[in-house]
Amino acid sequence: MQLILEKRPQASSLMNFLSPVLAIALTVLMGGLIFAAMGKPPLSALYIYFIDPLTSWWSIEEVLVKAGPLVLIGVGLAVCFKANVWNIGAEGQLTAGALMGAIVPIMLAEWQGPLALLAMLLLGALGGALFAFIPAWLKTRFGVNEILTSLMLVYIAQLLLDWMVRGPWKDPDGYNFPKSVSFDGWHLLPMWGDGRMHLGLVIALVAALVLFWLMRHTLKGFEISVVGSAPKAGAFAGFSQTKMVWFCFAVSGGLAGLAGIIEVAGPIGQLQPHISPNYGFTAIIVAFLGRLNPIGVIFAGILLAISYIGGEGVQIELGVSDKTTQVFQGMLLFFILTCDTLILYRLKWVSSKTKNVSAGETL
Amino acid sequence: MPNKSNNHASLALLQVTEITKKFGDFYANDSINLSIKAGKVHALLGENGAGKSTLVKMMYGALQPSSGSIHWQGKDVSIASPAHARELGIGMVFQHFSLFEALTVAENISLALPVELRQGDLSQRIADLSKDYGLPLNPSALVADLSVGERQRIEIVRCLLQQPKLLIMDEPTAVLTPQEAKALFATLRRLVEEGCAVLYISHRLEEVKQICHDATILRHGKLVAEVDPQKETAATLAQLMVGSSVHQVSRQANDQVGDILLQLCHLNQKASTPFGVDLVDLQLQVKAGEILAVAGVAGNGQGELFAAISGEELSPDQTSIIMFGENCNTLTINQRRCLGAAFVPEERMGHGAVEHLTLTDNILLSRHACNDTNAPLNRGWIGIDRSQLDQLNQTIGLDYDVRKSKEDAVAGSLSGGNLQKFVVGRELNRQPKILVINQPTWGVDAGAAALIRQAVIDLSRQGSAILIISQDLDEIFELADTIAVMSRGQLSPIYPASELSREEIGLMMAGSHEQSTLASGA
């Protein structure tokens, strides 16, 4: 007997829905095994990891605060991946957006008011988009693979941020810590709840809904899916591959940059060498787990946010490494890709009929 | 020349008994029997999708049968792999060559040989054998630089090096000029005289009558007849293949030829990919009410020509494409559509239509830009007018007899013929004044081909200018008012169809018109 894949005559819409559920289940199962292997009680560890974050309003707020940037970046990447454009440098674009947006509070500190905040957000988006235009330009002009360039630029952006907060933008009264001045007044996002929830969440939700409409109902959404899945048919429809690359990098870079400025103008309140716990990379998982569908991305973003908070939880309560978060996230992407196979194929047992023939050449 | 001898079945070289192949619930082959004798050319006939390729792939070990048995020289065998088939003495020349473009001829041949045949000076043996059989080849050439005919020679030579007892050829002449086909037949005759058996797959009936001794006919995966092709006519064979009388395309004389609607003036375009073909100084014109066919062996610049005329590929320096008297070099494909042109590319799946999209979405693909329906299909942020698309889909389905599992099925679920009817219907539904169509009926069943050809003729007789790019000479003679021949990116002068013979076209396909002969036009 041999297990083979058989192509379904039509993509299974049931599996399209079930696949993420199955992937989550497999991740939880594997997670339990890993906890057990580390000598921790698997069930209570899993409880702390996945359920505990949802049992108090305080931690739910924490989850939402983390979900905000994940959703914001994730919806942008969903558009990219749908169009077969591989921007994996969102972390760098986030950094660039934070830097650009911080021009207002750091260099124009006197300028206060709602317009200043708006300018910060717009500059943040612009910074992310401009930074994303580097790989877009290299791809469309020279044909350079965008995966490698966008990723290299992450390191460059982070080093740039490091230099800025240790050099030109270091807070003169900051006891030589690598930090910028603390933002205040209209240079911070409006907050509510217990003082953690902020405007960024609303922005993320609006972005997701707008992109959902765009993808689902407009010609642009149709263009994205055609160019991504059948480039020649895209050319036949008169859709330009080049323009699509620019569009995707503009959207995903802009949203990542926006997420960057929202983080520094929200939960963090100033520039520092590390402004993101790998949101830009985790958002890749969010995009896939959300089926590259902006509504799905909202739920996926919340789930991945739980994995951050839960990771902190198990670290505090069970003393395991905070790296469990990254392991869970990695496994999740791994399993979602595995389960996605079942959308297009079904598994089937066949009897292996191959008799012992001397195949002249087999390698 | 061929004479049928009533050999007993036990003398068969290869005997296939009750063989069945299922893909899911679909029977690609249903209890087929076939027996091939040494020293004979056996034809395997059937329409596209009748199951010919599936059957021979099982004989060559590339597919495993679901049930049934294969006897080789009287012994029950299970052919596990192509390597095993070759070891038994079965060689195969594929319709889609199994060649590697970036490797040399010798490397390509070596990959298909068992270890003992690779020893010694392979290049020398290739050179010797190819010379002996009149199939000239340079062992150190890169495949990417070779013509289709030369590529087929590689396939044949690598079979012959193994001295096969049975040679399977899948649609070998589909991509050849008539002269190349003649040379191939000479090679086959010599092989048969040497005692080799040939299984010859084709849907070209004249050829089959010319060289085959026996014929097996498949339809919808079932065996329908075993006949002596010498005793049949092309018409009776066709009827057996199709299962009903073949619809004849009717073509009235085009007495109302009008103005020139489509014109190329000295079109030069560099290939955009390293293995592409440069277009050199192309000139043609198509008048209203006229069908111009561009004949030629595939890969001689037809794809590039289509891309240039349609505007899929814009080149900044071209100044030479004129539609309706208007210079449209800088216009995109959609702007050209809006002028009244329509295009049907060669590949149905992946170019003309997207496999996983529904038919309505596939209509949107080429119809979103021009306002040639009641109201714009694309309404910006409000979204796409789905109800209108549904209506269009229904109309196209009815007008062009598109058979589908449900009204708005995904394109991938349609058969090749039905999808081609849909793709052509989608464009004809617009009543375009210019139609450019690349390989209109390549690989579709006879019924769909007849419907498409009739629709194209009808459109031209209503005063549209039609450019057909085709490698099928039968189709060209059925449709064309005028003919030009393309080879290596160059185009012959245009001739009236009535003044050309197949042989003349064949010579031009091989390049007789190029450069020096360009001046001596019609």
Added chain:
Amino acid sequence: MSPYEAILLTIITASTPLLLAAIGELVVERSGVLNLGIEGMMVMGAVCGFAAAHVSGSAWLGVIAAIVAGIAMSLLFGLLTQTLITNQVATGLSITLLGLGLSGLIGSGFVGLPGVQLANVSIPWLSDLPYVGRLIFGQDPLVYISIALTVAVAYVLSRTRIGLIIRAVGQSHDSAHALGYRVVAVRYACIAFGGATSGLAGAYLSLVYTPQWIENMTAGRGWIALALVVFSTWLPGRLAAGAYLFGGVWILGLYAQAMGMGIPSQLLSSLPYVVTIVALVIISTNRRLSVINTPASLGQGFVPDR
């Protein structure tokens, strides 16, 4: 030791992990598979190599453990992309993310512990030759292994039947399948080879370069190795040259930093990444060269019909 010797030595040390990881990926890509998981396989090699060496006290056991870890990660990649036909780009990313996380988890108990260094080769008399002794006869064994692997890969790919089959599979899996070659098996083998060399490259970092475990100690080298393969246009000789060039840039940056010439250290640290981008642009401008050598079915999944 003269300063020029010291610089050359460090350049070789910096280049070797790049060369090791890239030479494996070159073979993987020649077979038509794009494995973006190098960073993940490498970092797993680094942590497992360090852990095994630390526990056993034997650097060579560490090397073996690193190879095994690299192969294990690569087979996960193979399982998904070859058997389950998943998207190779996304799967490679998942291997990288998983590797970075898992290595952190495994290595959390090893941070700050002393490592075991793989000893340099020492040949009596030869290694003591002036100027060239250390350079040619006194490197660590993995340097020689990396060079031997490069030569072997170059030879196998261009001169042997196995190489021809790998190239054929990467050129057109459909043709290779039609001729009866087992495309998926060939690709699995190449993927495993790539995993082995990536693991080895990781071991080089944690057993030779800096004999300790530091989180994310690969620092993007896996990605640079990927860029090197593109830069080399899939030719091993060019790959080796590229690797040493990159190592040189890396080390010159460090030296400039050490000498404190007033250039911000971040600018110098970003040099390898900037150079990578520039190199990719330069190689892309010669499109015909890269297109001809590009494995035509690179990154495409293969599903045989049954």
